[in-house]
Every structure is written in C-alpha cells, then in structure tokens.
Amino acid sequence: MTFKNLPRHIAVIMDGNGRWAKKRNLDRIYGHIEGIKSLKSVVEGVIEYKIKYLTVYAFSSENWQRPENEVDSLMELLDEYIELELPYLIKNKIRLNFIGDIGRLPDKSKTAVSKAAEKTKNGGELTLTLALSYGSKEEILNAVSKIAEDVKKGAIEFTDINDKLFSSYLYTAGTPDPDLLIRTSGELRLSNFMLYQTAYAELYFTKTLWPDFRKKNLIAALKNYEKRIRRFGKT
Ligand code: FPP
Helix, strand or coil, rough: CCCCCCCCCEEEEEHHHHHEEEEHHCCCHHHHHHHHHHHHHHHHHHHHCCCCCCEEEEEEEEHCCCCCHHHHHHHHEEEHHHHHHHHHHHHCCCCEEEEEHHHHHCCCHHHHHHHHHCCCCCCCCEEEEEEECHHHHHHHHHHHHHHHHHHHHHCCCCHHCCHHHHHHHHCCCCCCCCCEEEEEECCCCCCCCCCCCCCCCEEEECCCCCCCHHHHHHHHHHHHHHHCCCCCCCC
16 A cells, blocks of 8 residues: 555544443453554554654543543553563664653553653654643643743743744654544544644544554545645645
8 A cells, every 4th residue: 555645643542442342341441452452553554654653642631530440450551561562662663752741650650651761762763652641731731831930030032932932842842743633433522632733633533443443444544644635724
C-alpha cells in the first residue's frame, strides 16, 4: 500500500476497552489487555509507513476517579508494557516519550517511565508518546502560569507570546502538532486531549472499539486522511 500523503503525527484516543470486555462478560481489565495488543499492532503499522510521531491517550487526569482496582491494574499494565516492549522499542529505534502529570503516578511506574525514556532517547525512527495522567486544560493552565512567572522574572517579554513560544511551554514542546486525530468506539468528542495541538488536525472517528482496532483499521484511517484537503484556514 502506498499513499500520496501521510500524516507526520497521529494522535489516538484509544476508547472502548470497557465496552469490548462487557460484550464478552469479562472484567474491564481484559479490554485493556487486548487494547495493548492493538497499540502494538498500530505501532507496527506506523513504523511500516515511516510516520514519525504517534501519541496515544493511555490514562487521563480524570481516569484517577475510576475504581481503585482498575487504576491499579492500568498502572501494572503500564509497567508491564514498558518492561516487555523495551527491547522491541530499542531495536526499532523508537523513542518512548511521556506527557502528563507524571509526578502523580505510583513510584514504581515513575521509575519505569524515566528508565524507558532514558534508554530509548536516541530512537530516531518514531517518537511514541504515552499521555499518562494527562489533561489538556491542565497542560494549558500550567503553561499560562509558567509564562506569567517568566514574564514577571523578566525572562521573557509579554510581547514575545505567540504560538511558537506558547507551544514550547506545553508538555508536547518540540513535537509537531498532530495532523490526524483518531478516536475509536463511536464517541464524538475530544475529552480534554491535546486541545491546543489539534487546532488544525483532521479528525477521524470510527465505531470500532479500541481492542478491535488493528493495523488494517489504521490503514483505513490513512486512506481516509489521504483524501482530505488541508487548507489551514486559507483558500
Ligand atoms: C478507554 O477505554 C481506555 C483507557 C482509559 C485506557 C487506555 C489504555 C490502554 C489501551 C491499555 C493501556 C496502555 C498502556 C500503554 C498502559 P474505556 O475503559 O474508557 O472503555 P469504555 O468507554 O468502553 O468503558
């Protein structure tokens, strides 16, 4: 399969794990376990098409309000994913990156996250960013307060504030904005994910639940993206 134009950065809201499990009378955690298989399949596809950035919403700041056993299981899955995937990530030159309020993670996960970031930092083929304890409004407010602080200190002038400077205060500093945002499971909203960064992203919604979303579904999304005409507000 070849494409005339491909996104440089894909962002994904991996939704529908709970419903996938419920349909099979399984505990929600099995949906998340199957969801990891989807993530691996999508990563393979992204590498095959030489897409340079993939950012996935793995845990939102609101997800802390889920039952304790689900939160604990998700954190364990995260640790396990990192440990098991690290050799593959290194071998395929994938840089594992993290955005969100990482300080809120359990100590074990914090250690796993920083170790993985360090060990994969030279990966130049793909930057795979996991959004963990991530909320876009928080990210924006955090940027605003740091900018205010820097203006007060005299480190920057308030006339310096523009898109480029603002972006450099976000968790995603240094990463280009997503060109394509995929949300699975039929929900039609952004749920506090990359609100600033997706200003001009093409949106792709599919009813497929995340655990069923594999490389072939990614290809369908890429085919759809190929047909979009991006004007960025121009004629
Ligand atoms: C949304 O489904 C999904 C999540 C809250 C977690 C996404 C996590 C994974 C795909 C696996 C974990 C990945 C890593 C790397 C740790 P939902 O539970 O909200 O589904 P529902 O809307 O059907 O209830």
